[in-house]
Amino acid sequence: MTDVIVVEGLTKRYGHVSVLRGVNLRVVAGEVYGLLGPNGAGKSTLIHLLLGFLHPDSGRIRVLGSANLEAQRRLIGYVPERQRYHSYYTPREYLTFLGRFDGMPATQLRQRITELLELTGLAAVADRHLRTFSKGMLQRFGIAQALLTDPDLLLIDEPTSGLDLDGQQELLTLLNGVRQRGHTVLLCTHRLAEVEYLCDRAGILTDGKIALELNVAEVRQSAGSIIVQTGPLDLPLRQRLEMIGREVQCTEQAVLISPHTPELQAKVLQTLIEANVPIHALEPQMSRLAQIYLRTVRGEPVDNLLVGNTTPLRTVLRETLPPPPTDDIDPMLKRLLQRSSTHPPSQRDGNQ
Numbered sequence: 138m139t140d141v142i143v144v145e146g147l148t149k150r151y152g153h154v155s156v157l158r159g160v161n162l163r164v165v166a167g168e169v170y171g172l173l174g175p176n177g178a179g180k181s182t183l184i185h186l187l188l189g190f191l192h193p194d195s196g197r198i199r200v201l202g203s204a205n206l207e208a209q210r211r212l213i214g215y216v217p218e219r220q221r222y223h224s225y226y227t228p229r230e231y232l233t234f235l236g237r238f239d240g241m242p243a244t245q246l247r248q249r250i251t252e253l254l255e256l257t258g259l260a261a262v263a264d265r266h267l268r269t270f271s272k273g274m275l276q277r278f279g280i281a282q283a284l285l286t287d288p289d290l291l292l293i294d295e296p297t298s299g300l301d302l303d304g305q306q307e308l309l310t311l312l313n314g315v316r317q318r319g320h321t322v323l324l325c326t327h328r329l330a331e332v333e334y335l336c337d338r339a340g341i342l343t344d345g346k347i348a349l350e351l352n353v354a355e356v357r358q359s360a361g362s363i364i365v366q367t368g369p370l371d372l373p374l375r376q377r378l379e380m381i382g383r384e385v386q387c388t389e390q391a392v393l394i395s396p397h398t399p400e401l402q403a404k405v406l407q408t409l410i411e412a413n414v415p416i417h418a419l420e421p422q423m424s425r426l427a428q429i430y431l432r433t434v435r436g437e438p439v440d441n442l443l444v445g446n447t448t449p450l451r452t453v454l455r456e457t458l459p460p461p462p463t464d465d466i467d468p469m470l471k472r473l474l475q476r477s478s479t480h481p482p483s484q485r486d487g488n489q
């Protein structure tokens with residue numbers, strides 16, 4: 138595998154503040170690497186170091202095989218967190234300007250611009266001034282400008298920050314398209330869902346170092362589990378519940394559905410209600426990536442979360458992390474739970 142980014146023992150201080158304290162990172166050709174970390178961890182600083190905008194205090198950086206980062210910059214597409222463009226340009230004019238500046242032949246440049254405007258969904262507004270663009274449109278334009286020279290490496294800094302849900306979704310779809318074109322990408326983000334959706338590997342930058350690296354496929358599959366806390370479950374009922382699907386596991390007073398789907402939840406709840414078993418709570422579990430992330434930035438061990446793809450129910454129940462707010466529970470299930478805990482089934486049946 139060809140190394141695209143190699144960082145060894147990188148340190149960077151701003152005055153007396155030491156931001157990076159020995160970062161080691163390797164990104165190989167064709168992979169999408171997610172760089173996670175809390176606010177102020179130094180993610181943007183690391184990107185600026187890779188681009189040669191900043192110089193390290195110590196350590197080694199090689200990008201696309203060279204330590205001459207300024208020379209490598211033209212092989213890198215960069216989507217900054219805050220985009221600033223000359224607002225009286227249109228996307229077509231701006232891209233034409235950038236392409237000419239880069240020495241692209243006119244015909245190739247015209248074709249490339251048309252292709253990129255299509256890819257980023259901006260073809261219909263190609264001749265509108267950028268000052269009229271929404272934040273989401275500007276983010277998509279940012280990706281178009283970064284892809285103009287078909288770079289070998291894309292550095293993307295918090296692409297969905299400040300976008301509404303629709304805008305985030307559109308951008309993720311666009312980035313997924315970019316990913317499928319085989320670019321090597323380093324994606325800085327706070328959004329774990331973005332990492333789960335787009336990345337092959339992820340690193341968690343905290344306390345000035347990459348404290349943990351993950352193969353995202355290994356943690357992705359456990360997203361979206363739910364625990365149903367119940368009254369006592371006898372053995373035949375536990376067996377009946379586990380027959381619903383291999384996603385369902387029981388202990389004496391709880392059912393884990395992992396990964397959960399609305400259909401599985403409905404079947405489990407129906408079975409419990411028919412068996413007159415009280416349902417005390419529905420506790421959606423954080424995705425495994427969220428648990429690993431929180432523990433890593435708190436300096437807590439993560440070993441039991443890294444082994445295999447499924448966590449046994451007893452381990453899940455021993456977890457000390459606080460449950461997420463109950464607002465996450467589907468409102469319909471919430472009503473169902475309230476009904477089942479306040480009225481015994483026979484009384485409810487009589488009311489219907």
Ligand SMILES: Nc1ncnc2c1ncn2[C@@H]1O[C@H](COP(=O)(O)OP(=O)(O)OP(=O)(O)O)[C@@H](O)[C@H]1O
Pocket residue numbers: 151156174175176177178179180181182183
């Ligand atoms: N030019 C600068 N001078 C002094 N301090 C700086 C400078 N740039 C960044 N910092 C500080 O360095 C730390 C890391 O900043 P950086 O922007 O790299 O973090 P980040 O992980 O990208 O944060 P966020 O997720 O909030 O964007 C922060 O404490 C920030 O205040």
